[in-house]
Amino acid sequence: MAQDASHSTNAVKRIWTVFVILSVITLVEVVLGIFRPEVLINTSFLTMHLLNWIFIILTIAKAYYIVWSFMHMEHETKGLRRSVVWTVVFLVCYLTFILLDEGTYIFNVYKDGYIQWKF
Amino acid sequence: MEATVEKTGTEGKVWGGGHNSSPLKASYGKLMMWFFITSDTLTFSAFLAAYGFSRFKFLDAWPIADEVFNHFPFLHGVDAPMYYVALxxxxxxxxxxxxxLAVNAGHEMNKKKVTLYMFLTVVGGIIFLxxxxxxxxxxxxxxxxxVETRGGxxxxFVNTEGKRVALADFAQPLPVVREAHEASNGLWYAADERPNPSxxxxEVKAGFTKNDNILVRLQNNAEEGGKVVLSREESLAVMNNQANLVVEGANLTRNEYGHPLFADFFFFITGFHGFHVFTGVVINIIIFFNVLIGTYERRKSYEMVEKVGLYWHFVDLVWVFVFTFFYLV
Incomplete structure (x- = not known):
């Protein structure tokens, strides 16, 4: 029984820690979003400027904490964890790549090709 | 006797099958909730990826989110980008x-705490909605x-310092009575007619010609960041030759912020997410009352709270991504 009680206070502590982490990440995102530092916008890395990379990485970090801690993924078996996470990661990467790549292609057709939209 | 096989040789093996083996060590309900969440994640990522597609396709007609969402309650006219969504x-x-916390209290079989935390969750959901x-x-x-041009x-409009100017600030009222076309006036064929803008x-053109300090800002991205602002001469030429329609606010056909698809995606994605929040609140309320009348106390397990918890966290998870891709990036 005593072990149970200490386990549950630990769990509560962990919940508040995760809450603080999520809040801090959100705050950082908001502050960066409001000020948009020139340096980060002007530096490009792999066709996207640094600020957007920071936003996306922070978002994935948030998603990790929500799924692992709040949704108890860390306590599930390896099989369940992998069947959910890998499926989503693989399909989302594929989908994003295909759509964003094609979107850029069509943008270039509008920009340089015979079809123009400038009226 | 030898012929009756009673053992399959898979006893003790996790993936050997049989009704007693449960390799993922999760109950049926929880597993199905994870199935649902996985498929719903794919739905939402398809929406967001489609948003990205349209944005990349019309990069030269896409609004800047900071300028669109800059309101905060009780702060009228103050430019407050992002504060509200952050809240x-x-x-x-x-x-x-x-x-x-409710799920955790459920593990302790603490009915009072579960009730309190479920209640707070429902309140939070309603405030969000x-x-x-x-x-x-x-x-x-x-x-x-x-203003919309002939090309859509x-x-x-901005002033010479680059600050946005509202139509009401410079439009010149003309002594003409404008009448809205209505079906009751026999104009049944003009079903497309929107209510008259302010x-x-x-009037906008007249005010624009009179005020020398108002310039036209296009949706095209400028080299140095931001949107292209035309010179006064170019602005006048655009206003006199291409202006077609006054646009105020947003609907599914056109919006004052930029490309129509921007508003379409905004309504659809945040709407679909809001619908998830709404169903989440409804399910939470049902579970809340079940907790109150002691259903789970009698069942000796609060797993139901855990299952709706999974759904509720999923809704939060989706919002994290919507927040990033609609407001930040």
């Missing part, structure tokens, strides 16, 4: 926290107003 994000994260309604209201109403592009195109 909404905090509300949703916090209601996620109360949800885990209200905030979203307010956000929609501002988006639909619009702030500055804009949106042009906006100013007619002539």
């Amino acid at each position: 909404m994000t905090f509300i949703l994260i916090f209601s996620s926290v109360t949800m885990v 209200g905030s979203q309604a307010w956000e929609w209201k501002n988006f639909i109403k619009g702030t500055y107003g804009a 592009r949106i042009i906006q 100013f007619s195109l002539e």
Whole structure:
């Protein structure tokens, strides 16, 4: 029984820690979003400027904490964890790549090709 | 006797099958919730990826989110980009926290605590829904107003310092009575007719010609960041030759912020997410009453709270991504 009680206070502590982490990440995102530092916008890395990379990485970090801690993924078996996470990661990467790549292609057709939209 | 096989040789093996083996060590209900969440994640990522596709396709006609969502309650006319969505994000994260606390209290079989935390979660969800309604209201109403060109592009107005100017600030009222076409007037064929905007195109044009310090801003991205602002001569030429329609606020056909697809995706994605929040609140309320009448106390397990908890966290998770891709990136 005593072990149970200490386990549950630990769990509560962990919940508040995760809450603080999520809040801090959100705050950082908001502050960066409001000020948009020139340096980060002007530096490009792999066709996207640094600020957007920071936003996306922070978002994935948030998603990790929500799924692992709040949704108890860390306590599930390896099989369940992998069947959910890998499926989503693989399909989302594929989908994003295909759509964003094609979107850029069509943008270039509008920009340089015979079809123009400038009226 | 030898012929009767009673053992399959898979006893003790996790993946050997049989009705007693449960390799994932999760109950049926929880597993199905994970199935649902996985498929719903794919739905939402398809929406967001489609948003990205359209944005990349019309990169030269896409609005800047900071300029669109810059309202905060009781701060009229103050430019407050992101504050409000940040607040909404905090509300949703916090209601996620109360949800885990409820699940945790459920593990301890503490009915009082579960009740309290479920209640707080429901309240958080309702506040979030209200905030979203307010956000929609501002988006639909619009702030500055804009003009659509014959080609369907949106042009906006700035002063010489580059600050946005509302149509009401410079449009010149003309002594003409404008009448809205209505079906009751026999104009059944003009079903497309929208209610009259606050100013007619002539009034906007007249005011624009009179005020020398107003310039036209296009949707095209400027080299040095931001949008292209035309010179006074170019502005006049655009206004006199291409202006076609006064646009105020947003609907599914056109919006004053930029490309029509921007508003379409905004309504659809935040709407679909809001619908998830709404169903989440409804399910939470049902579970809350079940907790109150002691259903789970008698069942000796609060796993049901855990299952709706999974759904509720998922809704929070989706919002985290919507927040990033609609407001930040």
